[in-house]
Amino acid sequence: MKKSVLHQAATRGSADHGWLKSFHTFSFAGYYNPERVHFGALRVLNDDTVDGGRGFGNHPHDNMEIVSIPLEGELQHKDSMGNVAVIKAGEIQVMSAGTGIYHAEYNKNPNEPVKFLQIWIFPNKRDVTPRYDQIKLDIDNKRNVLNQVLSPDKDDEGVWIHQDAWFHMGRFDEGKQATYNLKKEGNGIYFFVLKGALKVDGQDLETRDGYGIWDISEVSIEATSDAELLIMEVPMEVRL
Template sequence: MEKSVLHKADTRGSADHGWLKSLQTFSFGGYYNEDRIHFGALRVLNDDTVDGGRGFGVHPHDNMEIISIPLEGELLHEDSMGNKAVIRRGEIQVMSAGTGIYHTEYNKNPSQPVKFLQIWVFPNQRDVTPRYDQIKLNTLDQRNILQQVVSPNKEDEGVWIYQDAWFHMGKFDQGNKAVYKLKKEGNGIYFFVLKGDLKVNDQLLHTRDGYGIWDIEEAQLEAESTTEFLIMEVLMEVQI
């Protein structure tokens, strides 16, 4: 029997550090909600805005798959593996933290904010050699179709991670419909609406709403307005 959880945009946790404004779907930092720790392997979904020229100083991570999706502006990344890169809207970045990495993230533009999604996924392998990847997406492939941007397979479209997870992005015109079929039995799907109005089965979602469903084989999607959204299929039973 289908199970679901709805996270309305205005129920998210929030943090305002002046230079950083963060809205948090799941418990993170100073925000704790025992009912919102994670959705299966999906541990963090932060909606961050960083002021011009500001950013996160050097800090560590380990044993986590970390995905960044810029929505606006330019995000400058540097890490202890020697990578230095700028990621922009239409690109996606992944780090497998594994045995441990240090990195910084800064807004490259001194006068404009940078907005991005910071997503953490529990890995299916611990203590792997840390790795970094970044690709440019063909955003035309998101128009009225589901574009795969993350998978567990190196040969597939998008970036890959150490988890049986598949992410897709879509930009649908009003009235466009699609069916999302799960890739793996036992997985669940978490939908996050970037803007617009999306109906998932019988549930209507609006800008920045999140909706998780599991114990299903597929989901029916319909754009109630011009909408952009992210679909995250993740393993529901994880060892934490």
């Protein structure tokens, strides 16, 4: 039987550090909710806004798949693997932290904020060799369809991670519909509305609402206004 969980935007944890404003769908840093620790392999979904010229200093990670999706502005990245890059809206970045990395992230623009999603996924392999990847997406030219932006397959569309997970993004005009079919039995799907309003499996969702569903094989989607959506399919059983 289908199971689901609704996380409305206003119920998320939050932190205001002046230069950083962050909303936490799941427990993170000073926000802890025992009913919102993770959704299957999806551990962190942070909605961050960083003031111009500010950012996160050098800090460590290990044994986590880390995905960054800029929504507005440009994010400067530097890590212990020697990567120096700028990621901007319309791109996606992934790091396999594995045996351990250090990295820093800063708003490249001194005058405008950068807004991005910081997503952590539990890996299916521990202590892998750290790696980095970044690609440009083509969602603007593919409206009203679900565009794959992440998978477990190096040769598939989008970036890849060490987990049986698939991410899709889509921009939909009001009234347009789609169906999402799960890639792997036992996985669940977490829907996160970036803009606008949608109806997902009969559930009305608005901007920054999150909705998780599992024990289901397909899900219907209808845009009730012009809308943008991120879909994260992840295993529901994880060995932590």
